[in-house]
Amino acid sequence: MIKIENLSKSYKKGKKVIDNLNLEIRDGEIFGFLGPNGAGKTTTIKMITGILGIDDGDILIDGKSIITNSIEAKKNFGFVPDNPDIFLKLKGIEYLNFIADIYEISKEDRIKKIEELSEKFGMQTVLNNKIQSYSHGMKQKIIIIGVLMHNPKNLILDEPMTGLDPKSSFDLKQMMKEHAKRNNTVFFSTHILEVAEKLCDRVGIINKGKLVFVGTYEDMKKEFKKNISLEELFMEITEE
Numbered sequence: 252m253i254k255i256e257n258l259s260k261s262y263k264k265g266k267k268v269i270d271n272l273n274l275e276i277r278d279g280e281i282f283g284f285l286g287p288n289g290a291g292k293t294t295t296i297k298m299i300t301g302i303l304g305i306d307d308g309d310i311l312i313d314g315k316s317i318i319t320n321s322i323e324a325k326k327n328f329g330f331v332p333d334n335p336d337i338f339l340k341l342k343g344i345e346y347l348n349f350i351a352d353i354y355e356i357s358k359e360d361r362i363k364k365i366e367e368l369s370e371k372f373g374m375q376t377v378l379n380n381k382i383q384s385y386s387h388g389m390k391q392k393i394i395i396i397g398v399l400m401h402n403p404k405n406l407i408l409d410e411p412m413t414g415l416d417p418k419s420s421f422d423l424k425q426m427m428k429e430h431a432k433r434n435n436t437v438f439f440s441t442h443i444l445e446v447a448e449k450l451c452d453r454v455g456i457i458n459k460g461k462l463v464f465v466g467t468y469e470d471m472k473k474e475f476k477k478n479i480s481l482e483e484l485f486m487e488i489t490e491e
Contacts (some may be wrong), residue, residue, distance in 0.1 A: 252278050253299065253328075253405055253438055257308035260294060268294050270460040272308070276438045281431045283451035284440040287489050291460045292440040293333055296409050299438075300330045312405060326354075328405040329398035333413070333440075335390035339383035343374065343393050346382060347400065354401035361400065368396040372419055388414035395423060406430055408439035412446060424450055448481040458489045 258272040269291050276282045286292050297303040299310050301317050301324070310317045312324040338346050344365070351361040369375040372392040382390060391414045398406070406427065412420050427437045427450065441447055447454055448468055456464040464471060471484050 283447035329403035
C-alpha cells in the first residue's frame with residue numbers, strides 16, 4: 252500500500268507544483284495516475300520514491316515513511332523512471348548483477364531470474380552489450396527486468412510503456428495484472444488513456460498540482476453524468 256498524506260511541493264517563487272495531495276493506493280489494485288503534461292505526475296512520483304524532497308506532508312510505503320525511514324520504505328518498491336538513460340557504461344548483465352547485489356539476491360536466484368526475465372523480454376542475446384548501445388525500448392526493458400528481479404510488493408512505473416514493442420508492452424501489462432492479483436500494488440502514470448481504461452482498477456487525475464478526481468471509470472461516468480470514453484472525460488475534466 253502507498254499512502255500520500257497532505258503532500259505539497261513548491262519550486263520557484265513559492266508556486267506550488269503539488270498542492271495538498273492526499274491519495275491511497277491499495278493492495279491488490281492497479282492504479283493509473285493521469286494528467287496533462289506539467290500537471291505534477293512525475294514530480295509526485297519522484298517524491299514517492301525519495302528522489303525529490305518533500306516540503307509538506309508524508310508518504311508511507313507499507314506503513315514506512317519515505318522521510319523518516321527511507322531505506323526500509325525503498326526496500327518495498329521497484330521503480331521504473333520515465334527516462335531509461337542510466338548506467339550507460341555498464342553491460343546489461345553488469346547492471347542486473349548490480350541490482351541483485353543491492354537487494355541481496357542470492358547467486359542461484361539471480362541466475363534464474365535473469366534467465367527467465369531476459370527471455371520474456373527478448374533481451375538474452377544482448378546482455379553482454381553496453382546499455383549505451385541499446386535502443387530506447389531495450390533500455391526500458393533492462394530497467395524493467397531489474398525492477399522485477401527482487402519481487403517488490405509495490406511497483407511504481409512512470410510511463411512504462413514508452414518505447415516498448417507491442418509484445419513487450421503486452422507482457423508488461425500481463426505482469427502488472429499478475430502482480431496485483433497477488434495482493435500487491437501497481438501505481439503507474441501514463442498518457443495512453445486507452446491503456447488506463449482497460450487496465451486500471453481505479454485512476455487519479457491530477458491537474459495543475461491538484462487531485463481533481465479519484466475513482467473507477469464507472470464512478471467517473473456517474474459523477475459527470477456522461478457515458479463517454481475515458482479519453483473524452485479526461486479532456487473535459489482537465490480543460491475545466
